[in-house]
Amino acid sequence: MTTTRLTDPSPLDPTTALPVLEALDLAKTFTMHLQGGVRLPVLSGVRFTLYPGECAVLDGPSGIGKSTILKMIHGTYGIDSGALLLRGPDGAVTDLARADDRTMLRLRRTTLGYVSQFLRCVPRVPTLDVVAEPLLSARVPPEDARRRAGHLLERLRVPTGLWMLPPATFSGGEKQRVNIARGFVSDHPVLLLDEPTASLDAANRAEVVDLIEDQKAAGAAILAIFHDPRVRAEVADRLIDVGVFVPSGAVRSGRVPSGAGRSGPVPSGVENEESR
Amino acid sequence: MVSTDDEPLLQVRGLGHTYADRSGRTRIGCADVDVDLWPGEVLAIVGESGSGKTTLLNTVAARLTASHGSARYRTRDGREVALDSLDEVSIRALHRTEWGFVHQDPAAGLLMNVSAGGNVGERLMSIGARHYGRIRESAATWLARVEIPADRIDEPPTTFSGGMRQRLQIARTLAISPRLVFMDEPTSGLDVSVQARLLDLIRGLVADLGLSVLIVTHDLAVARVLSDRTVVMRHGRVVESGLTDRVLEDPHAPYTQLLVSSILQV
Numbered sequence: 001m002t003t004t005r006l007t008d009p010s011p012l013d014p015t016t017a018l019p020v021l022e023a024l025d026l027a028k029t030f031t032m033h034l035q036g037g038v039r040l041p042v043l044s045g046v047r048f049t050l051y052p053g054e055c056a057v058l059d060g061p062s063g064i065g066k067s068t069i070l071k072m073i074h075g076t077y078g079i080d081s082g083a084l085l086l087r088g089p090d091g092a093v094t095d096l097a098r099a100d101d102r103t104m105l106r107l108r109r110t111t112l113g114y115v116s117q118f119l120r121c122v123p124r125v126p127t128l129d130v131v132a133e134p135l136l137s138a139r140v141p142p143e144d145a146r147r148r149a150g151h152l153l154e155r156l157r158v159p160t161g162l163w164m165l166p167p168a169t170f171s172g173g174e175k176q177r178v179n180i181a182r183g184f185v186s187d188h189p190v191l192l193l194d195e196p197t198a199s200l201d202a203a204n205r206a207e208v209v210d211l212i213e214d215q216k217a218a219g220a221a222i223l224a225i226f227h228d229p230r231v232r233a234e235v236a237d238r239l240i241d242v243g244v245f246v247p248s249g250a251v252r253s254g255r256v257p258s259g260a261g262r263s264g265p266v267p268s269g270v271e272n273e274e275s276r
Numbered sequence: 277m278v279s280t281d282d283e284p285l286l287q288v289r290g291l292g293h294t295y296a297d298r299s300g301r302t303r304i305g306c307a308d309v310d311v312d313l314w315p316g317e318v319l320a321i322v323g324e325s326g327s328g329k330t331t332l333l334n335t336v337a338a339r340l341t342a343s344h345g346s347a348r349y350r351t352r353d354g355r356e357v358a359l360d361s362l363d364e365v366s367i368r369a370l371h372r373t374e375w376g377f378v379h380q381d382p383a384a385g386l387l388m389n390v391s392a393g394g395n396v397g398e399r400l401m402s403i404g405a406r407h408y409g410r411i412r413e414s415a416a417t418w419l420a421r422v423e424i425p426a427d428r429i430d431e432p433p434t435t436f437s438g439g440m441r442q443r444l445q446i447a448r449t450l451a452i453s454p455r456l457v458f459m460d461e462p463t464s465g466l467d468v469s470v471q472a473r474l475l476d477l478i479r480g481l482v483a484d485l486g487l488s489v490l491i492v493t494h495d496l497a498v499a500r501v502l503s504d505r506t507v508v509m510r511h512g513r514v515v516e517s518g519l520t521d522r523v524l525e526d527p528h529a530p531y532t533q534l535l536v537s538s539i540l541q542v
Contacts, residue, residue: 033530034537075519077526101505101519102314123472125480137483 018087020190020221021050021073026082026097028068041247042068046082048240052189055212055222055235060242066225067117069242070192072096073223074114075104086111089189109138113191115183117198119167119175127153127170128163131181138186145185152181156207172199184211191215193224197231209234283350285456285488286313286336290345292512293335305331306512309345313456318482318489320499320506320520322535328512329492330460336490337377337458338367352455372402376449380461382441386433386448392419393429395448403452418447422477439470443477450481459491463498475501496539500524508532 026046032038043065050056058066071077073084079097086094088111094103108114119130128149129136135145153163156177162170167178180196193212197205205228212222212235226232232239292307306328313319321329334340336347338359347359352374359367371377379385387395396415397405405411412429419429422443424436433441442462449457462478463471479502482489493499499506499520507517508529516529527533 030526031528033533071525076521078518078522078528102317104519105317105504124476 017052019049019051020087021223022083022085023048023069023073024083024085026069026072026084027080028065028072028077029080041249043242043245044247046072046245050190050221050223052219052221053216054237055216055224057232057236057239058223058225058242059239062227064242064246066242067194069245070114070194070223070225073190073192074108074112075099086190109134111189113183113186113188115180115191115193115196117194119179119182123168124166126164127158127167127178130167130178131185134182134186149181149185152185152211153178155211156181156204173201173204176200177204180208180211184215187215187218187220189220191220191222191224193222193226195225195227197226197228205231284312284314285350286311286490287348288312288336288345289347291332291335291342291347292344293331293340294343304328304512305340306335306509307344309514311336311507311514311517313488313490315455315488316486317505318487318491318503320503321490321492321509322494322496322499322506323509324494324535327509329494329509331512332509333458333460333490333492337375338362338370339377349456373452374455376452376454376457378442378445378449378457378459378462380464382433382438382445385445386441388434389432391430391432392424392436392444395433395444396451399448399451414451418451419444421481422447423473437470438466439474442466442474446478446481450485450487453485455488457487457489459489461493462491464493464495478502496524496536508535 023046025044027041027044028046029039029041032040046069048056058069060066068077072079073096075096082097084096086096086107088094088107094107096104096107099107113134125133128146131149131153132142132145135148136142140148150160150163154160158174158177158181162174167175170178176196176199183191183193183196197208200208209231212224215222216235222235224235226236288309288311291309291311293305294302294307295305297303309332311319321332323329331340335342336359338347342360348356349359349370350356351370357366362370377385387398390398393412393415396418397411400411400414405414416426416429420426424440424443424447428436428440433444436444446462459478463474466474475498481487482502489502491498491502503520505518506520506523508515508523508527508531510531516523516527516532523532524536527536
């Protein structure tokens with residue numbers, strides 16, 4: 001592992017590119033107060049650097065902590081120690097391990113895109129608006145936001161007849177495509193992808209690969225989890241072995257008992273995440 | 277949920293409300309609460325009944341007197357005012373012109389024997405609207421926004437269902453374009469399907485109007501769908517606060533872990 005700092009030049013383009021994200025010895029432990037305060041160290045010494053225009057893939061078996069790393073970057077999980085340096089579009093560097101809530105919310109709107117495994121949506125919002133929402137909340141004019149959303153839905157072969165319907169009743173694959181469209185709509189400089197191709201057929205998988213290539217070409221830095229070896233082979237510039245970040249004695253199930261992580265509420269009568 | 281403003285709308289420091297119970301003993305409603313609310317932000321206050329969340333809401337909204345601490349509010353004209361230094365007239369003026377309050381029971385926020393249009397119109401008249409035609413037009417627009425059929429405009433809320441009443445209360449509250457909206461369990465006490473519709477409606481209006489909202493709920497799912505940040509209360513005190521998704525997925529306080537693990541998974 002190198003100790004590259006955010007000021008170092010990129011190996012990809014030594015003249016211009018600066019790393020966009022750098023993890024320096026991140027650690028994560030869950031403390032289970034409902035199980036007598038037992039402590040579960042899940043990750044430690046997490047170190048990696050991510051450059052614009054590349055796709056790095058987190059590698060390792062299920063339950064080893066790949067999604068945990070993405071959630072630490074997105075701020076859904078807290079970071080116990082270490083530094084996580086993010087360079088924003090304005091060049092300002094923020095340590096996400098110490099960022100306050102407002103900073104995280106702002107960075108999510110402007111810099112950090114995240115495609116989770118499952119679509120989270122509110123019951124009556126039409127698909128087109130579900131996809132356009134990240135743009136709308138960044139105050140992009142509604143017509144532009146919907147046009148871009150429609151373009152992505154088209155690329156991902158979501159039939160136009162479905163656009164004005166809420167995705168609640170869609171099939172798993174359709175929901176996942178809506179989720180991907182939503183994740184790719186914003187052109188964020190950093191994109192976190194948690195198995196976006198899990199339930200897709202070959203044609204749609206190929207389209208997602210194209211979307212990723214487009215984002216790379218546009219300079220986005222992508223950190224992703226793919227179990228599908230074909231997709232991984234096509235888009236990964238390099239692999240990051242998550243196994244080396246697992247502390248000795250860690251529970252390698254990935255199923256943290258409910259009460260810390262992993263369990264989220266399902267709104268009564270509200271179509272929501274299926275599981276996590 | 278976007279703001280370019282760099283000043284909080286509301287700054288609550290060490291705020292508490294104590295009261296005497298029937299036997300004359302001093303009881304803590306809420307104590308030592310620190311909360312900031314920024315423009316365009318939705319903050320959920322969650323906890324079980326008796327946790328002090330509604331007492332906190334009412335204390336911040338100056339409907340209850342603060343026993344200690346302070347709440348400072350930045351007004352439309354940019355002044356920062358200490359709410360406990362304001363007299364009753366000024367507080368009423370804030371409630372009339374800059375704030376909205378959505379009660380759990382619509383009857384508490386509506387004129388039950390006045391027509392739906394009148395309920396919205398009365399609020400507009402309270403800020404100086406006088407032109408009958410324009411008031412009625414604005415009322416009709418608001419009823420449409422909360423999906424109340426146009427032909428019900430002259431009917432009083434006593435003839436409305438629970439969900440419709442709540443939607444009317446929201447229209448009445450938002451008609452004056454408030455800068456800060458307090459909501460006390462706005463979706464509780466409604467059927468599940470009605471709840472989902474209302475939640476969706478609130479979410480859309482909050483986003484469209486860029487409202488700043490302080491919402492009390494016992495339902496973590498409501499917090500998840502509506503709020504940017506969440507404060508968890510127990511025994512009148514804040515036990516945990518942070519980004520809503522982090523509070524729900526990586527809860528640190530033992531009590532929050534209990535709360536999150538108690539949610540039924542459908």
